[in-house]
Amino acid sequence: MGGLAAPLPKVVEQLRTTFDSGRTTAAAWRHQQLAQLSRLLSENEKQIAAALATDLGRPAADAWLADIGAVQVEIKTARRNLGKWMSDSRVRLPLAQFPGVGKIHPEPLGVALIIGPWNYPFFLTLGPLVGAIAAGNCAVIKPSEYAPASSALLARLVPRYLDQNAICVVEGAVRETAALIDQRVDHIFFTGSPAVGKRIMAAAAPHLTPVTLELGGKSPVIVTDDADIEVAARRIIWAKLMNSGQTCITADYVLVSKTVAPALIDKMIATLAQFRPDASTGLPILDGRQLDRVAALLENPGGTVVCGGSIDETAGTIEPTIIVNPHLDSPVMQEEIFGPVLPVIQVDDLDEAIKFVRDREKPLAVYLFSASKQSASRVVSETSSGGVVINHIGLHCMAPNLPFGGVGNSGMGAYHGRWGFETFSHRKSVVSTKTRPDLPILYPPVTALKQRILRLFF
Numbered sequence: 264m265g266g267l268a269a270p271l272p273k274v275v276e277q278l279r280t281t282f283d284s285g286r287t288t289a290a291a292w293r294h295q296q297l298a299q300l301s302r303l304l305s306e307n308e309k310q311i312a313a314a315l316a317t318d319l320g321r322p323a324a325d326a327w328l329a330d331i332g333a334v335q336v337e338i339k340t341a342r343r344n345l346g347k348w349m350s351d352s353r354v355r356l357p358l359a360q361f362p363g364v365g366k367i368h369p370e371p372l373g374v375a376l377i378i379g380p381w382n383y384p385f386f387l388t389l390g391p392l393v394g395a396i397a398a399g400n401c402a403v404i405k406p407s408e409y410a411p412a413s414s415a416l417l418a419r420l421v422p423r424y425l426d427q428n429a430i431c432v433v434e435g436a437v438r439e440t441a442a443l444i445d446q447r448v449d450h451i452f453f454t455g456s457p458a459v460g461k462r463i464m465a466a467a468a469p470h471l472t473p474v475t476l477e478l479g480g481k482s483p484v485i486v487t488d489d490a491d492i493e494v495a496a497r498r499i500i501w502a503k504l505m506n507s508g509q510t511c512i513t514a515d516y517v518l519v520s521k522t523v524a525p526a527l528i529d530k531m532i533a534t535l536a537q538f539r540p541d542a543s544t545g546l547p548i549l550d551g552r553q554l555d556r557v558a559a560l561l562e563n564p565g566g567t568v569v570c571g572g573s574i575d576e577t578a579g580t581i582e583p584t585i586i587v588n589p590h591l592d593s594p595v596m597q598e599e600i601f602g603p604v605l606p607v608i609q610v611d612d613l614d615e616a617i618k619f620v621r622d623r624e625k626p627l628a629v630y631l632f633s634a635s636k637q638s639a640s641r642v643v644s645e646t647s648s649g650g651v652v653i654n655h656i657g658l659h660c661m662a663p664n665l666p667f668g669g670v671g672n673s674g675m676g677a678y679h680g681r682w683g684f685e686t687f688s689h690r691k692s693v694v695s696t697k698t699r700p701d702l703p704i705l706y707p708p709v710t711a712l713k714q715r716i717l718r719l720f721f
């Protein structure tokens with residue numbers, strides 16, 4: 264545990280004392296904490312990259328893009344817009360309420376609990392923290408125990424840079440998470456699997472603690488006849504290689520029109536060779552448990568493995584693997600892959616691809632490669648997912664003006680930019696009116712005339 268000297272049972276209580284002091288609601292505090300968070304990232308780039316290399320085997324350039332740069336963008340956006348976000352917004356009231364004035368006042372929720380996964384251990388804890396701070400909350404971060412070097416670094420750095428009595432890190436696993444939820448926080452922001460998301464929601468229910476669930480699932484890529492196949496292949500493989508495919512918004516599988524399938528598969532194999540010219544090993548997988556899980560998906564998937572397929576248990580790596588037309592009821596097509604394995608399913612046309620997506624759980628993202636505006640608008644309106652990107656992968660996650668989140672099985676609620684601020688705020692309705700005139704129309708005794716007049720106003 265970092266940031267607070269108290270034992271675990273007192274963490275939320277201590278943070279609440281700070282919240283009740285009102286300190287965190289001041290705009291100056293929010294700005295200063297966000298500036299400090301930015302300093303934490305820029306002054307510790309090397310340590311963060313080293314922790315990510317230890318936990319995930321991630322190269323330093325990828326560490327910057329996904330775990331440092333991405334949080335800095337969030338901080339910059341929040342600091343630039345904080346004044347606007349914090350301001351009350353005036354709304355028109357019905358004529359019957361004249362001379363009243365209506366406004367929406369954003370108020371912080373109190374103490375937020377942020378539970379992170381292991382795959383982007385800084386972005387997925389400090390990213391939500393930006394929203395929590397911007398909205399004026401206290402927060403406790405519970406990083407994943409499966410990225411221990413990153414978790415330990417967060418626990419060391421957060422109290423050095425941020426207000427120790429308002430923001431802290433509690434390291435641990437299920438027991439610690441459960442203990443924190445039991446202490447009744449005011450909001451839980453969870454990023455992880457749908458299975459654990461259900462448990463978090465159940466644990467939150469006794470206190471009626473609201474939850475934001477940023478979950479995963481199988482995000483499809485649809486490739487139509489008229490797509491730019493070369494670019495599609497490049498972008499799909501780029502996304503699949505990132506963090507060894509252990510990314511929630513990566514392409515889980517491809518639905519490609521039969522006529523262009525051979526060309527797409529050839530280009531993807533060529534792209535793999537081009538992107539990894541000296542590849543003598545596979546891609547690093549988090550740990551033995553994850554390696555075994557992904558390896559199990561490669562056991563009898565049906566279809567044809569057209570490239571890759573080998574697993575090195577000693578090195579803890581898996582070769583980038585493409586499987587064409589696996590059985591649809593095999594685990595690789597039933598479970599989120601979360602590794603460098605890409606099933607490619609051939610379909611007749613866009614109708615079949617859309618039906619395929621609609622027949623399954625709502626994914627975090629749907630991707631479409633197509634030159635046709637009509638196909639794009641069909642995919643947007645006929646499928647349901649957290650987000651849609653046309654002709655690329657994952658870009659919606661890197662745009663702070665867009666809400667990022669899932670729907671159905673891929674989650675509830677959203678964040679990034681203003682949406683992070685909104686998630687950690689309550690929108691309080693405020694009506695302020697005058698004591699005069701004090702018309703008797705609402706007061707008893709009810710008369711036919713009063714009722715007739717009242718109806719005129721609705």
Ligand code: NAD
Pocket residue numbers: 378379380381382383387405406407408409435436437440441454455456457459460462463477478479480510511599601627669674
């Ligand atoms: P996970 O659900 O196993 O764990 C996430 C967090 O929950 C960890 O901090 C863990 O300690 C905690 N946890 C685990 N079991 C718990 C329990 N029973 N009670 C309380 N807390 C518990 O997820 P993971 O393996 O770390 O991450 C992979 C999953 O996260 C994938 O499904 C992926 O798609 C998803 N993900 C989603 C996003 C997104 O933004 N939507 C981003 C990254 C990852």
